[in-house]
Amino acid sequence: MAGVSLQAISKSFGDNTILKGIDVQAHSREFMVIVGPSGCGKSTLLRIIAGLETPDGGDVIIDGERKNDTDPSKREVAMVFQNYALYPTMTVYENLAFSQRIRKRSKDEIDKRVMESAEMLKIDELLDRKPKELSGGQRQRVALGRALVRKPKVFLFDEPLSNLDAKLRQEMRLEIKKLHTQLNNTMIYVTHDQTEAMTMADRICLMNNGIIEQIGTPEELYNKPANTFVSTFIGMPPINLIDGEVCTENGSAFFMSDGMRINLEKIKNIELLKDLDKHVIMGIRPENLHDNYFAEIKDPENTIKCTVDLVENLGSVALVHSHSGNTHLSASLTTGKTIHPGDSLDLIVDVNSLHFFHQETKERIKL
Amino acid sequence: MSKKIETLFIFSFLVLFTLATLYPALNIIGISLRTDDAFQSRSLALWTSESSFRSYVTLFLKTDFLTWMKNSFLVSFVVTLTGVVLASTSGYALSRFNFMGRRAVLSSLLMTQMFPATMLLLPFFILLAKLKLINSYLGLIIIYSSTALPFCIWQMKGYYDTIPDALEEAARIDGCSRFSAFTKVILPVSAPALVITALFSFMASWSEYVVAAIVLQDPGLYTLPLGLKSFQASLSTQWGLYAAGAVVVSIPVMILFISLSRFLVSGLTVGSVKG
Numbered sequence: 001m002a003g004v005s006l007q008a009i010s011k012s013f014g015d016n017t018i019l020k021g022i023d024v025q026a027h028s029r030e031f032m033v034i035v036g037p038s039g040c041g042k043s044t045l046l047r048i049i050a051g052l053e054t055p056d057g058g059d060v061i062i063d064g065e066r067k068n069d070t071d072p073s074k075r076e077v078a079m080v081f082q083n084y085a086l087y088p089t090m091t092v093y094e095n096l097a098f099s100q101r102i103r104k105r106s107k108d109e110i111d112k113r114v115m116e117s118a119e120m121l122k123i124d125e126l127l128d129r130k131p132k133e134l135s136g137g138q139r140q141r142v143a144l145g146r147a148l149v150r151k152p153k154v155f156l157f158d159e160p161l162s163n164l165d166a167k168l169r170q171e172m173r174l175e176i177k178k179l180h181t182q183l184n185n186t187m188i189y190v191t192h193d194q195t196e197a198m199t200m201a202d203r204i205c206l207m208n209n210g211i212i213e214q215i216g217t218p219e220e221l222y223n224k225p226a227n228t229f230v231s232t233f234i235g236m237p238p239i240n241l242i243d244g245e246v247c248t249e250n251g252s253a254f255f256m257s258d259g260m261r262i263n264l265e266k267i268k269n270i271e272l273l274k275d276l277d278k279h280v281i282m283g284i285r286p287e288n289l290h291d292n293y294f295a296e297i298k299d300p301e302n303t304i305k306c307t308v309d310l311v312e313n314l315g316s317v318a319l320v321h322s323h324s325g326n327t328h329l330s331a332s333l334t335t336g337k338t339i340h341p342g343d344s345l346d347l348i349v350d351v352n353s354l355h356f357f358h359q360e361t362k363e364r365i366k367l
Numbered sequence: 368m369s370k371k372i373e374t375l376f377i378f379s380f381l382v383l384f385t386l387a388t389l390y391p392a393l394n395i396i397g398i399s400l401r402t403d404d405a406f407q408s409r410s411l412a413l414w415t416s417e418s419s420f421r422s423y424v425t426l427f428l429k430t431d432f433l434t435w436m437k438n439s440f441l442v443s444f445v446v447t448l449t450g451v452v453l454a455s456t457s458g459y460a461l462s463r464f465n466f467m468g469r470r471a472v473l474s475s476l477l478m479t480q481m482f483p484a485t486m487l488l489l490p491f492f493i494l495l496a497k498l499k500l501i502n503s504y505l506g507l508i509i510i511y512s513s514t515a516l517p518f519c520i521w522q523m524k525g526y527y528d529t530i531p532d533a534l535e536e537a538a539r540i541d542g543c544s545r546f547s548a549f550t551k552v553i554l555p556v557s558a559p560a561l562v563i564t565a566l567f568s569f570m571a572s573w574s575e576y577v578v579a580a581i582v583l584q585d586p587g588l589y590t591l592p593l594g595l596k597s598f599q600a601s602l603s604t605q606w607g608l609y610a611a612g613a614v615v616v617s618i619p620v621m622i623l624f625i626s627l628s629r630f631l632v633s634g635l636t637v638g639s640v641k642g
Contacts (some may be wrong), residue, residue: 052536059474072539079540085533098543102551146541 002063003028004155009058009141030331033189035197036207078147079156084139086131093127117148137168157189228362245278259325269367283355289331292346302349399610422607435594443572446511450568458523476517515571519564528558562630
């Protein structure tokens, strides 16, 4: 199987620079997700791999060969588009068979490939229908099937699930992941949805404003975000970022902010933090804040007294928005007791899950 | 109540216009079936005791009508083919590629539509005379094509603009070259626009008289409109023949319309991409 390597890829449209020297490698058989907010250049990057856009600079290497000047038809990649892009005048069978007919394969071979893919995606009942007679989910399956029939070296997905409803999206997410396990192909998947990235990726490439912010496994991006952007983009509900200072009192380190004082002594390598400029941004994920009421081990030194502003009940957990002084905090709490806006709430901070970032560069402080 | 009045008003309006449209058609059929003397008759009856198919028999057997028809078919066929081939390809280029002068080309195509055809007669005549194309079908075809093309190109371009780029991108990734993505995927989707282009090009040449009258002088080369006009002499006009000819001339157009109308459906791209 083929790996894809992008080296110093740059691309501008007029005065608008979309990609600023991208270096990334999707290993052979890897499921790599390129994720980022709208307009970050992720789709352009995918289109450059497919050959639908030409990079202004840099190299596209597929399976060890430079493909910059190779026509899309000869790159041996298959792509699933966000809006399906099915051929409307053809039946599902003809849509699936199209690429094979272009390659002048025998009728039996085409039949075999189409049936194989159709069965794999459970669309064998739909082969005689036209795209307009299909539901959104069925259309996306056909679009997937069209890629499968090709048996390409690399699969490219351009936000394939963003037009589906939430339930269908979850189903298809599983299906695509299963396909990857089954086919064991290199897959590059573009999305703006961090949940898709976290649940599907072997490795994530997180982009913003035409540059790569971080590449790593979902765990790495979640547990060790390279900067504040990564920390806020990955994780749902988003991380709480709090500006403050690291102070030393009687030899112990504390994080101080408006309405908040947290003892940092339990953190490994806390000495490193003490030596730095004392202005930092502290990050704490909502799931690392716990309701003191239910806590088995109390930690009075790291308990924040908050006032509840708003409660979003998500079923198994409630997302509680509160404030302490001028600091806003979101906490994801198990719904053991009913919480109302205006209630006071004691939140215990899980000190070992804290993240620290330089206030100026927003880069992670590695402890 | 007001709804009923509104419906009544709409239907009266439609009936009036249907009558206004049908009257000349029925009248000309009636004239073609009567004898020459009955031209001035005010009767609306299609078939009277005087009626016969004599004019039709004379038309086919004693005039050059079949030659004119053959000539008209030849000219119209070539103009239609030229119109469809050139408009479909140039419309695609203007819709999909961003090249230098694209806007200028589009504007100038539009500008050609602003001049009345009669204003162009003299320049056309001089041009064809210099090219020694007077009295030739080639000259006529060039003029018909060049006057029909701007409209056809614009409307093909407009249709291509509505087809998502993802469709041909998918085709290219599936293994098509740019050209085969165009012929195998985009053209089939563009059937309604191609039909309009074909009909427009055909009509522009089939029933055209003024240009044909200045280009074609040899009666053997006459197209149908010129041939029909030749029934009209300075002292007497053979109205029966004229009307029978007019009826026959309109038949191929009707057949073409009816047979192509099934392609004139909207929403051919439905289901292709997320709407």
